[in-house]
Amino acid sequence: MKQIKIFSLIISLSIIASITNAQSFKVPPYEKFKLPNGLTIYLMEQHDVPVINVSAVLPAGAIYDGDKAGLASLTATALKHGTKNYSKTKLDEELDFIGASVNTYASKESSGLSAKFASKDKEEVLAIIKDLLMEPTFDESEFDKEKQRLLVSLEQQKERPGSVIGSYFDKLLFGEHVYGNIIQGKISTVNPLTTTDLKNFYKENYRPDGSAISIVGDFSTKEMKGILTTLFSGWKKGTKAQSNLASKPINKPTENNVLLVNKEDAKETTFYIGAPGVSRNNTDYVAIEVVNTLFGGRFTSMLNDELRVNSGLTYGAGSRFNALKNGGSFLISTFTANKTTEPAIDKALEVLKKLHSNGIDEQSLTSAKNYVKGQFPPRYETSGQLASLMTQMFWYNFDESFINNFEKNVDGLNLDKAKEIIAKYFPKDKLQFVLIGKSAEIKKIAEKYGKVTEVQIKEEAKKGF
Amino acid sequence: MMFNGAKKYGPKMFDQTMEFNGGANNAYTREDVTVYTNWFPASAADVIFDLEGDRISSLSIAPEMVESERGVVLSERRTGLENSPWEQLSQTLSGTAFLEHPYHWPVIGYEDDMKNWTQADLERYFKTYYAPNNCVVVVSGSLKFDEVKRLAEKYLEPIPAQPAPPVVHIKEPEQTGERRVTVQKDVATPYLMIGYHTPEAKHEDYYALNILSDILSSGNSSRLYTSLVDKKQLATQVFTSYGESFDPTLFQVYAVTNKNIDVADLEKAIYEEIENIKKDGISENELQKIKNQKLMGFYNQVETINGKSNNIGTYEVFFGDYKKMFDAPANYNKVTVADVQNVAKKYFSKSNRTVGVSKSNTED
Numbered sequence: 001m002k003q004i005k006i007f008s009l010i011i012s013l014s015i016i017a018s019i020t021n022a023q024s025f026k027v028p029p030y031e032k033f034k035l036p037n038g039l040t041i042y043l044m045e046q047h048d049v050p051v052i053n054v055s056a057v058l059p060a061g062a063i064y065d066g067d068k069a070g071l072a073s074l075t076a077t078a079l080k081h082g083t084k085n086y087s088k089t090k091l092d093e094e095l096d097f098i099g100a101s102v103n104t105y106a107s108k109e110s111s112g113l114s115a116k117f118a119s120k121d122k123e124e125v126l127a128i129i130k131d132l133l134m135e136p137t138f139d140e141s142e143f144d145k146e147k148q149r150l151l152v153s154l155e156q157q158k159e160r161p162g163s164v165i166g167s168y169f170d171k172l173l174f175g176e177h178v179y180g181n182i183i184q185g186k187i188s189t190v191n192p193l194t195t196t197d198l199k200n201f202y203k204e205n206y207r208p209d210g211s212a213i214s215i216v217g218d219f220s221t222k223e224m225k226g227i228l229t230t231l232f233s234g235w236k237k238g239t240k241a242q243s244n245l246a247s248k249p250i251n252k253p254t255e256n257n258v259l260l261v262n263k264e265d266a267k268e269t270t271f272y273i274g275a276p277g278v279s280r281n282n283t284d285y286v287a288i289e290v291v292n293t294l295f296g297g298r299f300t301s302m303l304n305d306e307l308r309v310n311s312g313l314t315y316g317a318g319s320r321f322n323a324l325k326n327g328g329s330f331l332i333s334t335f336t337a338n339k340t341t342e343p344a345i346d347k348a349l350e351v352l353k354k355l356h357s358n359g360i361d362e363q364s365l366t367s368a369k370n371y372v373k374g375q376f377p378p379r380y381e382t383s384g385q386l387a388s389l390m391t392q393m394f395w396y397n398f399d400e401s402f403i404n405n406f407e408k409n410v411d412g413l414n415l416d417k418a419k420e421i422i423a424k425y426f427p428k429d430k431l432q433f434v435l436i437g438k439s440a441e442i443k444k445i446a447e448k449y450g451k452v453t454e455v456q457i458k459e460e461a462k463k464g465f
Numbered sequence: 466m467m468f469n470g471a472k473k474y475g476p477k478m479f480d481q482t483m484e485f486n487g488g489a490n491n492a493y494t495r496e497d498v499t500v501y502t503n504w505f506p507a508s509a510a511d512v513i514f515d516l517e518g519d520r521i522s523s524l525s526i527a528p529e530m531v532e533s534e535r536g537v538v539l540s541e542r543r544t545g546l547e548n549s550p551w552e553q554l555s556q557t558l559s560g561t562a563f564l565e566h567p568y569h570w571p572v573i574g575y576e577d578d579m580k581n582w583t584q585a586d587l588e589r590y591f592k593t594y595y596a597p598n599n600c601v602v603v604v605s606g607s608l609k610f611d612e613v614k615r616l617a618e619k620y621l622e623p624i625p626a627q628p629a630p631p632v633v634h635i636k637e638p639e640q641t642g643e644r645r646v647t648v649q650k651d652v653a654t655p656y657l658m659i660g661y662h663t664p665e666a667k668h669e670d671y672y673a674l675n676i677l678s679d680i681l682s683s684g685n686s687s688r689l690y691t692s693l694v695d696k697k698q699l700a701t702q703v704f705t706s707y708g709e710s711f712d713p714t715l716f717q718v719y720a721v722t723n724k725n726i727d728v729a730d731l732e733k734a735i736y737e738e739i740e741n742i743k744k745d746g747i748s749e750n751e752l753q754k755i756k757n758q759k760l761m762g763f764y765n766q767v768e769t770i771n772g773k774s775n776n777i778g779t780y781e782v783f784f785g786d787y788k789k790m791f792d793a794p795a796n797y798n799k800v801t802v803a804d805v806q807n808v809a810k811k812y813f814s815k816s817n818r819t820v821g822v823s824k825s826n827t828e829d
Contacts, residue, residue: 374487
């Protein structure tokens with residue numbers, strides 16, 4: 001299958017929605033309560049389809065990896081390696097048989113679980129979810145197999161620039177701050193991991209206090225409240241407070257830096273150009289998303305128009321803000337043939353410069369507002385989307401007014417405010433570049449943009465990249 | 466070029482107008498069809514129909530737009546090869562399994578062809594295939610039937626029909642011996658693909674083959690995952706694909722070799738699993754599992770307006786009637802363990818398969 005436009009893909013990577021059609025879309029009613037052990041629970045009934053979705057968020061992301069990159073991610077995966085009441089085989093068989101999906105994963109700041117199943121199977125699946133979160137056994141032989149697969153996959157990722165560029169960029173931008181931690185880990189850090197590491201990580205970071213579970217779908221709130229209270233009340237609070245590692249200051253870059261990642265067989269250069277961004281609770285968050293829509297967040301955006309439509313240099317170019325609790329990043333991303341690397345980077349920088357010098361006009365601001373509002377409803381169409389909306393509300397500490405007032409906030413953005421947003425949040429200089437490509441053909445070009453550090457995609461440095 | 470301008474809405478105006486009105490769009494092409502999708506607020510329906518009517522009736526293929534679009538699709542092809550380890554291998558495999566039928570050609574095209582398309586090539590293709598009589602439109606969402614009908618009559622009905630496109634008359638001759646291909650790529654461990662010739666969507670064996678695909682690779686309890694990834698640890702990943710098509714297609718098995726494993730051993734282990742099914746069949750329990758999964762899959766498909774449109778369109782175009790979507794659960798339920806065993810026997814033979822391996826050292 002061949003996708004004709006890459007754009008929807010790029011947009012879907014940015015964290016949460018923008019937009020709204022508030023006259024027609026409000027967050028449906030839900031109930032929120034907290035168990036004595038600190039676990040927050042959200043329940044929202046949706047009866048269109050006889051299914052139930054679960055989303056859970058826990059304070060157990062890669063920021064707690066320490067020097068064991070990949071630990072949070074492997075721990076999350078290994079929750080499914082068996083529990084007190086279910087072997088891995090039994091878990092897989094039971095869930096597969098009823099067509100239920102239960103996934104566990106770690107992201108940068110948090111870990112999570114998402115599940116979807118038929119409403120008639122709720123007691124069975126919720127009991128399994130309880131076991132995964134509260135009684136994992138971290139089976140030794142399953143772990144060995146998982147680790148072996150992960151090591152091969154870490155090697156294979158290096159064959160695809162698109163799968164590794166994000167990690168290189170975060171490391172370059174955030175340096176020693178925990179936001180530079182690499183979620184999937186590195187071969188050198190994953191290799192020595194044992195189930196003891198996982199058990200310790202689990203003990204410290206999987207805890208009801210600071211975690212939330214949201215359930216959306218075809219059930220009765222009253223009954224569900226009873227089931228969950230029974231299942232999760234026995235979960236013990238964490239014994240010692242987690243340290244707030246992410247709150248440490250993030251060093252701002254003082255000059256342009258270029259990380260050149262040499263991939264000998266590359267036929268194209270994949271690159272990010274970025275700078276520090278904003279945290280998720282920034283009061284200008286909505287306005288930033290609208291301006292970014294114009295700059296690099298949709299098909300007719302300035303970046304895609306120039307690099308794809310006008311010049312044919314690439315299949316797609318865009319930009320996004322990745323926002324976390326205590327900071328974030330801004331980045332421009334695209335790819336182009338080896339021999340057009342220079343014009344593509346130059347054009348991307350030129351478009352950024354133009355954003356600052358020419359600003360935006362009334363017509364395009366209106367278009368961006370209409371666009372973000374028009375594309376809003378499908379983002380909260382399914383029970384799964386609503387379930388993850390609620391765990392995001394919990395994690396980033398916002399409430400439904402973010403959704404319900406969205407249209408108002410979008411409409412409130414005028415040209416003066418947009419101008420301020422551009423000046424304040426879109427970088428002008430001290431840019432951070434990651435270029436993955438064939439060094440022999442692009443190194444000279446890379447030197448044009450800043451101080452170059454070169455690494456080999458196949459090798460792993462002891463420290464840093 | 467469908468985004469690059471027509472008579473009323475000139476270059477760039479299609480996307481500018483759509484996005485100004487709160488809409489977004491995308492498209493994909495597979496062997497048999499190209500599918501355009503627009504997602505828009507119901508209040509913009511008039512504009513969206515006008516935009517579609519304009520480009521289907523009177524697309525303008527401006528020479529300067531052709532040149533920039535040529536760069537775009539060359540970049541698309543390049544980035545596919547750069548970022549997917551399967552891309553080159555699957556193109557080579559299809560090109561070998563199909564020696565005569567047009568499924569031989571990669572969907573994205575050959576690089577030299579892409580560099581040499583002429584304006585006339587594009588115009589002829591557009592005139593032949595982008596005709597109302599060769600098109601199905603599905604609308605799902607917050608619009609009433611009468612309103613859609615009015616819009617269709619206003620914007621789409623005036624577009625003149627064209628002579629029916631030429632029929633693909635080539636039938637791929639029966640494959641009479643195993644075919645093998647090797648592709649060099651700088652990969653950590655070899656990638657393996659196996660393709661068996663199997664029938665099209667309207668064929669009576671479609672549902673049994675579709676279920677067989679899930680028996681083999683859907684979920685961690687599936688046959689191939691359990692055996693190859695979990696127990697024997699010969700592979701790090703395994704999956705299968707069998708999708709709807711107009712003409713006989715390929716049932717494909719994909720596997721990624723584990724470290725320090727001979728790809729030949731992995732291949733052999735896949736055949737053993739297939740032989741087990743041919744010899745002993747599958748269990749009632751396994752079959753019921755897949756039927757349960759199909760029902761959940763169906764809920765997933767119809768949960769969104771996008772899924773509804775795509776699903777209805779797929780049944781209309783590939784199965785001949787959108788109403789067959791409603792028969793699909795019954796058609797899956799009818800399949801028996803014997804049916805699954807029979808299709809395995811019928812299609813999974815050595816001489817009907819093409820095997821492809823991608824590895825870094827092809828001189829071994």
